[in-house]
Amino acid sequence: MNVFEYQARDLLGQYGLPIPVGGVATSPEEARHIAERLAKGPFVVKAQILAGGRGKGRFLSGFSGGVRLCSHPAEVEEIARVMLGGVLVTMQTGPEGRSVNKVLVAEAPQISRELYLAILIDRGRRCPVVIGSAQGGVDIEEVARKDPEAIHRIWVDPQVGFWPYQARELAMRMGLHGPLLNPAADVIVRLYRFFCECDASLSEVNPLAVIENEKFAVIDAKIGFDENALFRHPEIAACRNEVVEDAREAEALKAGLNYVGLSGEIGCMVNGAGLAMATMDILHRYGGEPANFLDVGGGADQNQVTKAFAILMADPKVRAIFVHIFGGIMQCDVIARGIVEAVSHTKPKVPVVVRLQGTNFEEGKAILHQSDLLIRTADDLAEAAQKAVAAARET
Numbered sequence: 001m002n003v004f005e006y007q008a009r010d011l012l013g014q015y016g017l018p019i020p021v022g023g024v025a026t027s028p029e030e031a032r033h034i035a036e037r038l039a040k041g042p043f044v045v046k047a048q049i050l051a052g053g054r055g056k057g058r059f060l061s062g063f064s065g066g067v068r069l070c071s072h073p074a075e076v077e078e079i080a081r082v083m084l085g086g087v088l089v090t091m092q093t094g095p096e097g098r099s100v101n102k103v104l105v106a107e108a109p110q111i112s113r114e115l116y117l118a119i120l121i122d123r124g125r126r127c128p129v130v131i132g133s134a135q136g137g138v139d140i141e142e143v144a145r146k147d148p149e150a151i152h153r154i155w156v157d158p159q160v161g162f163w164p165y166q167a168r169e170l171a172m173r174m175g176l177h178g179p180l181l182n183p184a185a186d187v188i189v190r191l192y193r194f195f196c197e198c199d200a201s202l203s204e205v206n207p208l209a210v211i212e213n214e215k216f217a218v219i220d221a222k223i224g225f226d227e228n229a230l231f232r233h234p235e236i237a238a239c240r241n242e243v244v245e246d247a248r249e250a251e252a253l254k255a256g257l258n259y260v261g262l263s264g265e266i267g268c269m270v271n272g273a274g275l276a277m278a279t280m281d282i283l284h285r286y287g288g289e290p291a292n293f294l295d296v297g298g299g300a301d302q303n304q305v306t307k308a309f310a311i312l313m314a315d316p317k318v319r320a321i322f323v324h325i326f327g328g329i330m331q332c333d334v335i336a337r338g339i340v341e342a343v344s345h346t347k348p349k350v351p352v353v354v355r356l357q358g359t360n361f362e363e364g365k366a367i368l369h370q371s372d373l374l375i376r377t378a379d380d381l382a383e384a385a386q387k388a389v390a391a392a393r394e395t
Helices: 005-013 028-037 073-083 140-146 164-173 178-197 227-232 247-254 273-285 302-313 332-346 361-370 381-394
Strands: 022-025 043-047 067-070 087-089 103-107 111-122 127-133 151-155 200-211 215-218 221-225 258-261 266-270 292-295 320-327 352-358 375-377
Touching (some): 005 103, 005 178, 005 221, 022 028, 028 073, 028 103, 043 073, 073 103, 111 178, 127 164, 151 164, 164 178, 178 200, 178 215, 221 227, 247 258, 247 302, 266 273, 266 302, 266 381, 273 320, 273 381, 292 302, 302 320, 332 352, 332 361, 332 375, 352 361, 352 381, 361 375
Parallel strands (some): 352 375
Antiparallel strands (some): 022 103, 043 067, 111 127, 111 200, 127 151, 200 215, 200 221, 258 292
């Protein structure tokens, strides 16, 4: 689960990281009031979306930049008025962009150096890795590609932990010496403590800036959390409703379903993440594009199946629905009754293709056939995928 920048700032601030003063606004007037409460300009106004590259992004209205410097509160209000309600397109959003419903207004300190600092899980080595570079900022990806030796890494043994001397070593590799060394090491140690104690999967500060009076400031932060550990962190889990930007994902979350919206035309309802991935792969093989990843899980009931159908149908791009269920914990006859109820209740205007295999799949198929509903069935996965692709093209 990723969080917005303003939420990341609040969480990092609780661990003593140096965060410039600011606040989040949902209206131009509120943005101006925040700027007026701050000491003095310049100020920065930052569009809040769950994607990187905002500084180089462009709004569909033609306005350029999701991060803008302002010299006085009236300019802050003007910029916020353009951003709020707009759609920002960056290299990470795709051409459809993301809607901006909030902006961050903060002090913009004078920056003398931009550094890069991040902690993530190295899945190959099965341990955290702390990453630092003397070359931070918006072009860090280019730095990693063109000059990989400029990216420094320290792998951490979880049983031993991360020690201050390792933080000082990384700071020196980042070109920090003298009076900057120990404060930099303190920032790195605090970020690692946050990473571990909050069960983060990514903690990235870019840039970590050296500002006036040889101090540090977290100018931008990106944080992702392990969703499987959110039960240990109710204060972080409370952010979840705010970070779900897709209304379909929000509805799925309420129903206990795992949903990720995609850009294709075939709505998929599958039980099990592995089976869902295989289903999307075989649709690709036969020329189809999945409209979503929807995993109803191993214990879905008829109400959840009905809800899943409603979510699929809420996507105007969906031209066919492909239900692919392997009955293990879930019995196929139960799923079939749920499908019949869902189709009867939601009355989808697009073709529905169903493949059932596993426990009680013969009974499940009989229920589907006896329903007299326009449901197409298949026993073989390849056949089912081909039927789904063909159905999407028919409509």
